[in-house]
Amino acid sequence: MNETAAELSSLPDYFGNILTAIIPLIGLVAFIMILSGGFKILTSAGDPKGIQSGSKTITMAVAGIALAILSWLILVLIKNLTGVNVTEFKFGF
Numbered sequence: 001m002n003e004t005a006a007e008l009s010s011l012p013d014y015f016g017n018i019l020t021a022i023i024p025l026i027g028l029v030a031f032i033m034i035l036s037g038g039f040k041i042l043t044s045a046g047d048p049k050g051i052q053s054g055s056k057t058i059t060m061a062v063a064g065i066a067l068a069i070l071s072w073l074i075l076v077l078i079k080n081l082t083g084v085n086v087t088e089f090k091f092g093f
Contacts, residue, residue: 012088019087026068033061 037057044050079085 016088026065030061030065033064034058037061 040054
């Protein structure tokens, strides 16, 4: 095997790989949190605190999805206004 040491020029690739892995992970975590909130509501047996807790979990999961989408849209807006693609990590080497 021809293994070489990681170089500083490979850091953009690492950041790109991390970003590529995080995007689906956000959706998966939000889906699990929505299911968890629904389960809390279903198992609350009419208890107002349980229903409130489940509703809050679902609300926070949806807010997290909205925040992730909004942050991505801000990056796209920066790209469209300035022409600089801030989602591509390059150090100018």
